[in-house]
Amino acid sequence: MTDAQETAAESTLRTAGGAPPDDGVAADDAPIPLLEPREGVPPVVADEAALAQVIAAFAAGSGPVAVDAERASGYRYGQRAYLVQLRREGAGTALIDPVGCPDLSELGEVLSSTEWILHAATQDLPCLREIGMIPTRLFDTELAGRLAGFPRVGLGAMVESVLGYALEKGHSAVDWSTRPLPDPWLRYAALDVELLVDLRDALEKELDRQGKLDWARQEFDAIASAPPAPPRKDPWRRTSGMHKVRRRRQMAVVRELWTARDKVAQRRDVSPGKVLSDAAIVEAALAVPANLHALTALPGFGHRMGRRQLEQWQAAVDRARELADAELPQPGQPLNGPPPPRSWADKDPAAAARLSAARAAVSALAEELNLPQENLITPDTVRRVCWEPPFDPTPESVSQALTDLGARVWQVDLVSTLLTEALTTAPE
DSSP states (O other), rough: HHHHHHHHHOGGGGOOSOOOOOTTTOOOOOOEEOOOOOTTTEEEEOOOHHHHHHHHHHHOOEEEEEEEEEEOTTSSOOOOEEEEEEEETTTEEEEEEETTTOOOHHHHHHTTTEEEEEEHHHHHHHHHHHHOOOOOEEEEEEHHHHHHOSOSSHHHHHHIIIIIIEEEETTSSSTTOOOOOHHHHHHHHHHHHTTTHHHHHHHHHHHHHTHHHHHHHHHHHHHHHOOOOOOSSSSSOOOOOOGOEEEOOHHHHHHHHHHHHHHHHHHSSSHHHHHHHHHHHHHHHHOSSSHHHHHSSSTTTTTOHHHHHHHHHHHHHHHHHOOOOOOOOOSSSSSSSOOGGGGHHOOOOOHHHHHHHHHHHHHHHHHHHOOHHHSSSSSHHHHHHHHHHHOOOOOHHHHHHHHHTTTTHHHHHHHHHHHHHHHHHOOO
């Protein structure tokens, strides 16, 4: 009997008539509400003494460890963790406050040789890395669901379709920097790791049944071994609505306002969008207001904004207005790779024909294998190979090109031959 089945058998509070069948919930069965963690909601660990007890308990535990982290996206600056949840056989569940315990490297070291189970690992790994939690082995239940062909791969959907339980998801977008954290939020957070081990085990069996387990392991290893992402170049270019901004002077206004906003947000530790909206930045860029009166008339800079705030935004606009032409940003980012596919037909018809054939072949194979195209091979990899193919496209040379671009062995084995055929496609 799994932990999930034991949970259902032991507690009438969170069951609706017994445990789900071993092979998941039947289509006509209602999911069983999971309302309370098995051992109740543990106290939040917020000091070194309590953390030492957790470290000892998890070191003595057995099997993989379920890990999750809650951030305050949309409320605070950056993507730091404000709560870390863990669960392991023999240790139970722990809720750790990284504000009170900002260094979890000792816990990370204790668990370094253990498999970590995360859902959508790439979302949580950066904030976990900041506090010293770095896995060497992991199992990503979201990615496993994608490879297994599940149409919905959110944690709630996966737990429901695979294990037959309904998780309460009402607190996913709350401000996790709130202190003290309300009891319902802590219950929600504990339940997020309650069944991750069960989900992992069930998905491993399903991947093995489909012959995809080795593919998944290669993907998990790639995530665990990936270095931290480098800082994004010119992050101001990702301002929402940037496509409306065409002139270089206007781009300079976006850059100056974005930079000023970021400094304020970092100093106040609030989300940049709460300081000044992207929409307001774009409005100012399109208008390039000459003075405070003109700025105040724009959407997003109304009477609710104090004069001191308005002055700092107008100062940013003025800096952009006073730049010499040589100092203005260039339109678009320097390309690191092929141009946008929409321009291929004009720039290189042969490359456009290759890309069309490659996309069709990848799509057909992905459908046959019942997995998303982007997991079979990334669209960026396909574009790069089609834009600059090997001089003599053969399965061997294409395999090497794919490998150089970071494709995993299983991906290369599956797509190298069909991409070789696509690379020899002539334009019509």
